[in-house]
Amino acid sequence: MKLTVTFRGLKSAINLMEPEKKGDFNLAYTETNIEKLDLELASGKDVELKDVDIESGLLSYKGRHVTLYIKANGPSARFHVADCSTLKSMRANGRFERYVVTNDTSGEFLVSSGYGETKAKLKVCQNCLKQLNYKGCKTGESIYPIVQQFDMKEFFTTYSSFFPHMPSRSAETAKTDYTEDWAKISSHYRVEKNFTCEECNVELRSHRMLLHVHHVSGVRSDNRPNNLKALCIDCHSKQYNHDHMTPSHGERQLINKLRQEQGLLDDLGDWKQVFDFADPGVHGVLYACRQERYQLPEVGYYIEDDFGDIGAKVELAWPHLKFGVAISQNDIDDAMGCGWQVLNINEFLEGYKQNAQNLRVQNNRW
Structure with a gap:
């Protein structure tokens, strides 16, 4: 979105005040949201294995989602996620x-070789993908095409809810090719669609910043109505070639809260609907549940405390068993305080065959 700014009013006010000396004023764009640590991680940072956080089953460093590899292994190294x-x-x-x-997220890594350090395209570790059941590679889907087509941006987007910090774009890569009148076109289109997502039907009039306008063809200069679609940030991030979008945990939870309040999550009747509405970060859990013929979970469930207030939020829930799966450790602690058993994705996937027998559909019904 291009911003047009004029300082005529400010200059007129300065002239009225008649200062003894007028200062120089220059307007220049400066990228301020990239911290030093993010810059270090973008180029690769040497660490000890003990300093990498593994609590969620994913890898993080000081709140940043990261991949890990051994530089000395050269171009034959595998990177870990x-x-x-x-x-x-x-x-x-x-x-x-x-x-x-x-x-x-480029997929290129600085490695050591007989000729010094060089950039190389490395393969993702298959054991990592199996650990997460990424795209169902542990419970039915062939892992070979998943490894061959693995895309780091897509992976980071899938698990964006797990981390408070996501990779920042540099000023050089933050350029867009939207038309100059895109802000006006986008605003008018959202009004025409009553601030409602055309994919999941959630109404976002009270949270308008969570409703985007998507170019169906991917051509951002084509603003014809048949190429536009109003999408909530969750649905938008799931569109093809939109792995640059990383909704936060709070944004995904708020979207599902509104869907729930508007009755959009009532009686989800099949696995496809559950996958569509669930946070992508728990899809590995859903693949495992589907393969083991578990009962359909409720998505974006709010647990009430003893006073009838919202006591906890979980991504997946089987309310009759007071059992669920959550992303945030705070949500897990709150749910357990309400008398529920709630696991993170890593805990669930490590023991789902042994620890969730009660979740199976009775009489082989789906």
Whole structure:
């Protein structure tokens, strides 16, 4: 979106005040939201394995979603995206190689070779993908095409709810090709659609910033009505080639809260609907549940406390069993305080075959 700013009013006020000396004023764009740590992670930061957080089963460094690899292994190295069996074995055996963490999503990594350091395209660790059941690769889907087509941006977007900080775009890559009148066109289109998502039908009049206007063809200069579609931030992020969008946990939870209040999550009748509405970060759980023929969970469930107030929020719930899956540790703690058993995705996937027998559909009904 292009902003047109005029300072004529400010200059007139300065002239009226008649200062003894007029200062120089220059307007220049400066990227201010990229912290030093983000810049370090973008190029790769040397760390010790013990400093990488693995609480959620994913890998993070000081709140940033990261990948990890060993630079000395050269172009044959595999990069890691989860606390897989390989990393667990490294810790158990006290291996202290030179680990590098990065949040660069280009898929290229700086590695060591016989000719010094060079950039190389590395393959993702298969054990990591199995650990997360990414795209169902542990419960039915072939892992080979998932590895071959693995895209770091898509992966980071899938798990954006797990991290308070996501990779920032630099000023050089933040350019857009929207038309100059895009802000007006987008605003008018959302009004025409009654601030309602054309994908999931959630009405966002009270939260207008969560409703975007999507170019169906991907051509941002084509503003014809048949190429536009009003989408909530959750649905927008799930569109093809929109892996640059990383909705926060709070935004996804708010969208599902509004969907719930508007009756859009009532009686989800099949797995496709559950997948469509659930946070993508719990899709690995859903693949496992579907394969094991578990009962359909409720999505975006709010647990009431003893006073009838909202006591906790969970991404997936089986209310009759007081059992659920949540992303935030705070949500897990709150739910357990309400007498529920709630697991994170890592805990669920490590024991779903043994610990959730009561979730199976009775009499082989789906």
